[in-house]
Amino acid sequence: MGEFELIARHFARAAPAGGAVVLGVGDDCALLQPTPGHQLAVSTDMLVEGRHFFAGAEPEALGHKALAVNLSDLAAMGARPLGFTLALALPAADEAWLAPFARGLFALADAHHCPLVGGDTTRGPLTLSLTVFGEVRPGRALRRDAARAGDDLWLSGRTGEARLALALRRGEPWARGELAAVQDRMDRPTPRLALGQALAATEGVRAALDVSDGLLGDLGHILQASGLGAAIDAEALPVAPALAALDAEHRLDCLLAGGDDYELLFTADPSAHAAVLAAGASAGVAVTRIGRLRSAPGWRVLDAQGHDLTIRARGFDHFAGA
Amino acid sequence: MGEFELIARHFARAAPAGGAVVLGVGDDCALLQPTPGHQLAVSTDMLVEGRHFFAGAEPEALGHKALAVNLSDLAAMGARPLGFTLALALPAADEAWLAPFARGLFALADAHHCPLVGGDTTRGPLTLSLTVFGEVRPGRALRRDAARAGDDLWLSGRTGEARLALALRRGEPWARGELAAVQDRMDRPTPRLALGQALAATEGVRAALDVSDGLLGDLGHILQASGLGAAIDAEALPVAPALAALDAEHRLDCLLAGGDDYELLFTADPSAHAAVLAAGASAGVAVTRIGRLRSAPGWRVLDAQGHDLTIRARGFDHFAGA
Numbered sequence: 279m280g281e282f283e284l285i286a287r288h289f290a291r292a293a294p295a296g297g298a299v300v301l302g303v304g305d306d307c308a309l310l311q312p313t314p315g316h317q318l319a320v321s322t323d324m325l326v327e328g329r330h331f332f333a334g335a336e337p338e339a340l341g342h343k344a345l346a347v348n349l350s351d352l353a354a355m356g357a358r359p360l361g362f363t364l365a366l367a368l369p370a371a372d373e374a375w376l377a378p379f380a381r382g383l384f385a386l387a388d389a390h391h392c393p394l395v396g397g398d399t400t401r402g403p404l405t406l407s408l409t410v411f412g413e414v415r416p417g418r419a420l421r422r423d424a425a426r427a428g429d430d431l432w433l434s435g436r437t438g439e440a441r442l443a444l445a446l447r448r449g450e451p452w453a454r455g456e457l458a459a460v461q462d463r464m465d466r467p468t469p470r471l472a473l474g475q476a477l478a479a480t481e482g483v484r485a486a487l488d489v490s491d492g493l494l495g496d497l498g499h500i501l502q503a504s505g506l507g508a509a510i511d512a513e514a515l516p517v518a519p520a521l522a523a524l525d526a527e528h529r530l531d532c533l534l535a536g537g538d539d540y541e542l543l544f545t546a547d548p549s550a551h552a553a554v555l556a557a558g559a560s561a562g563v564a565v566t567r568i569g570r571l572r573s574a575p576g577w578r579v580l581d582a583q584g585h586d587l588t589i590r591a592r593g594f595d596h597f598a599g600a
Numbered sequence: 601m602g603e604f605e606l607i608a609r610h611f612a613r614a615a616p617a618g619g620a621v622v623l624g625v626g627d628d629c630a631l632l633q634p635t636p637g638h639q640l641a642v643s644t645d646m647l648v649e650g651r652h653f654f655a656g657a658e659p660e661a662l663g664h665k666a667l668a669v670n671l672s673d674l675a676a677m678g679a680r681p682l683g684f685t686l687a688l689a690l691p692a693a694d695e696a697w698l699a700p701f702a703r704g705l706f707a708l709a710d711a712h713h714c715p716l717v718g719g720d721t722t723r724g725p726l727t728l729s730l731t732v733f734g735e736v737r738p739g740r741a742l743r744r745d746a747a748r749a750g751d752d753l754w755l756s757g758r759t760g761e762a763r764l765a766l767a768l769r770r771g772e773p774w775a776r777g778e779l780a781a782v783q784d785r786m787d788r789p790t791p792r793l794a795l796g797q798a799l800a801a802t803e804g805v806r807a808a809l810d811v812s813d814g815l816l817g818d819l820g821h822i823l824q825a826s827g828l829g830a831a832i833d834a835e836a837l838p839v840a841p842a843l844a845a846l847d848a849e850h851r852l853d854c855l856l857a858g859g860d861d862y863e864l865l866f867t868a869d870p871s872a873h874a875a876v877l878a879a880g881a882s883a884g885v886a887v888t889r890i891g892r893l894r895s896a897p898g899w900r901v902l903d904a905q906g907h908d909l910t911i912r913a914r915g916f917d918h919f920a921g922a
Contacts, residue, residue: 300639304825305744306676306809307641307734314636317622319629320717322731324687326724354628365646365687365729395642398729402648407687407720407729409644412629422627487628503626 285371285399288380289364298360298413299393308395310360316413318360321351327404332447337375339465340406341382347490348410349390349469350540354488356420356478357412359392359471367402390471418478420486420544425504429484429545431569432554434470436516437493438529439463441536454523467540473561474542480557482550489543492535494589496543497577510534510569513582534579534589545571607693607721610702611686620682620735621715630717632682638735640682643673649726654769659697661787662728663704669812670732671712671791672862676810678742678800679734681714681793689724712793740800742808742866747826751806751867753891754876756792758838759815760851761785763858776845789862795887796864798879804872805879811865814857816911818865819899832856832891835904856901856911867893 290303301309312318325344327333345362352359364383368375387393392410443464445453470488477483485504489496494510501507515533524532546554551567558565579587612625623631634640647666649655667684674681686705690697709716714732765786767775792810799805807826811818816832823829837855846854868876873889880887901909 300738301741301743306673307643307679307741309677309736309741310640310642311738312634312640318632318634318640318733320632320683320685320731320733321629322685322687322718322720322729324689324720324722324724324727324729326689326722326727329722329724351628355631357629361642363642363644363731365644365731367646367648367727396644398644398646400646400648400651402646402651402727403725405646405648405689405724405727405729407644407646407727409642409685409687409731411640411642411733414631416622416633419623419629419631421623 285368285376288376289394289397291384291394297391297393299395302393302395303397308361310395310411312360312413315416317416317419319352319355319357319412319414319419320409321348322407322409323348325406336465337379338382341379342386342466344406344408345383345386346467346469347540348408349392349471350467350488350490352410352412353469353471353474354420354486354542355412355414356418356474356486357414358475359390360411360413361393361395362387362408362410363396364394365398365407367400367405369401369404414478420474420478420483422485422487422500423503425485425500425506425545425571427506427571427573428548429571430548430551430567431508431510431571432544432546433493433516433566433568434473434542434558434563436518437489437539437541438521438532438536439518440467440538441532442520452525452528455520459520464538467538469540470542470561470563473558473563476557476561477544480550480553482547482553484545484547486542486544489539489541490537492537493543494534494577500543500545501575501577507572507575507577508569509572509578509580512579512587514566514568516564516566607690607698610698611716611719613706613716619713619715621717624715624717625719630683632717632733634682634735637738639738639741641674641677641679641734641736641741642731643670644729644731645670646727646729658787659701660704663701664708664788666728666730667705667708668789668791669862670730671714671793672789672810672812674732674734675791675793675796676742676808676864677734677736678740678796678808679736680797681712682733682735683715683717684709684730684732685718686716687720687729689722689727691723691726736800742796742800742805744807744809744822745825747807747822747828747867747893749828749893749895750870751893752870752873752889753830753832753893754866754868755838755888755890756795756864756880756885758840759811759861759863760843760854760858761840762789762860763854764842774847774850777842781842786860789860791862792864792883792885795880795883795885798883799866802872802875802879804869804875806867806869808864808866811861811863812859814859815865816856816899822865822867823897823899829894829897830891830899831894832899832901834901834909836888836890838886838888852911
């Protein structure tokens, strides 16, 4: 048996019975049987060592995160996971890396009934590329272009902790607190799948996306796609205890432009307020109304007195800087 | 506009009207509407510079090949393409590379009505990861485990030219001939999509795969999955004119273990002989009966007198050697 087959063995598992998978890993293609009439939701991400994760990152957490960030895209669409593929370039076949990586990957896959249905493994600089598939009822997907002026702007969970974890790891001088309190928010994000599906089934919920590059930057995608603006109530933003020790400016930076949050940012008609809270409760995730959509383009961040705050935050561009 | 957005622009095109794409590039997920009742076929591949293609490879041909090898997996399943995703790591945003790469990629995508529906672009060592989706009628997919003893073994087109092109590029001493006569067989393989769909619709056609790692090595996958053996008639193997000048041993190596052929290898009940020829004719691809499946495990290669030939060829393992 070659090294190549040895690696493949870590990822070859029988497809679970009763799911959508007709034929799993091992043929030219996997075969899936989606629910009749449903639409297929597809998303892909690539993670490169040294760019999306530190060289030497703990492989079990990496296995979790690689899938989590993709599942988060399904969540943001309101889709139910069907399965995923994994393409993996590795510098060498290292059992001590592969075993925990597969463990982290499959623990999350199993928790969300999202089996691995196909893959490719090759030698190369450590790079992971996942593609996830889900299904959603026609017309129920939470698209970015579906927001309307007057919609409430909602956020699941809390933003900023992953950014603080990054700062603590890097030793950025403004960072305060214990890495242990926030590192899982960076290393093991929780895809909000149950919430996304509950929201897709809730009348009056309109646009959604997952916050991966910072709240304001990602809000901009909804605003651009929907041709709208927004006003955010800074005081309404939920603040994690770990962020309380930061100075106000860096705290706001973390909240509004942190990145790596994988929370859902979504809009809903004000009449859906109680239903949105109920969707959050059913999914076990806090949801907070943080602002409102407006006809006037651009975003504003307002303090408790309704005055504009100056925001220096900006989005994250994978090709910006070195 | 960031470098990142500049790159994304090369790949952002409106989804074609009338196809399966409900929502294309630009949201958290793409949305597709497969034909009701059909199964979804999915395959993924990763191509790494220096491993799957030469550093400095011509980008237009690379764009073609990256999609072609994935479409070939759909062809081998008998599936009709619905769309694909592309994850791309690039050392830098280089217009002179991106433009021809996108041209080669989209020319093939358009020819097969297989739109790009999602993607991810990041900085990193040049790596391409594609995932293709297709659809096939339930029960009609050409699976590797479907062969039966007594089936004819068929091959589309001809094998070996891509291997000769590699040898000429590398200057391997046994190689003879003009690179120009064979290089497109290595750089611009033709996915046999029309043939695969015609075969999936042909009664009596059973197992299939695409030959990417050499005929014998890939035949082994059908034999293993189906629990069978096979006898190949060496004299029946179609030989490209470019291989005629080689010594007999290297010619047979190219035919049986060349790699990068992307032809279909498939089995069919002998009663389907005429129907298989008709499927080939309808798809415009030559199909040749090259052997037969047997109950006894393993493969044999027989000369014109029915004697076993000694074959030194072996499969290609991406982790074998340096």
